[in-house]
Amino acid sequence: MKISFVLNDRPTTVEAEPSTLLSDLIREDLSLTGTHVGCDTSQCGACVVHLNGDSVKSCSVLAVAADGADIRTVESLSGLTDELHPMQQAFRDNHGLQCGFCTPGMLMAALDLVKHNPDPDEAEIREWLEGNICRCTGYQNIVKSVIAGAAAMRQSS
Structure with a gap:
């Protein structure tokens, strides 16, 4: 088709x-x-x-x-530039990735969350990302990364 x-x-x-x-x-x-x-x-x-x-x-x-x-x-996310998207930068700065396998899905899910709520709290982030599995068990740093990424996105808008 x-x-x-x-x-x-x-x-x-x-x-x-x-x-x-x-x-x-x-x-x-x-x-x-x-x-x-x-x-x-x-x-x-x-x-x-x-x-x-x-x-x-x-x-x-x-x-x-x-x-x-x-x-x-x-x-x-980074378009045609070499700059990271604020959420990508937050994952990098806050060690929100280890092996990186889950990272693309986590980033895309996190951006959807931030679209719905630009200032999510830890509980909301954990609930929203519930269907995304990190095999390296980096959830704490992923949550920190989403909080930081959301803050950076609010500042840049």
């Missing part, structure tokens, strides 16, 4: 089998490997992207469902 969507601000048209998962399309066909696949069962959250502005686990979405959609991946 031919599907068209906007991917990281670029109009994109591709052919995809009806059974292709959005995560596979993004990684395999479009070579955006920042979207990680850890489980293929919607359990870990490493594959979170934004679909029409909301965070979704892309391993649980068929690519054909994205026809006409706006999709953002972790690659969109």
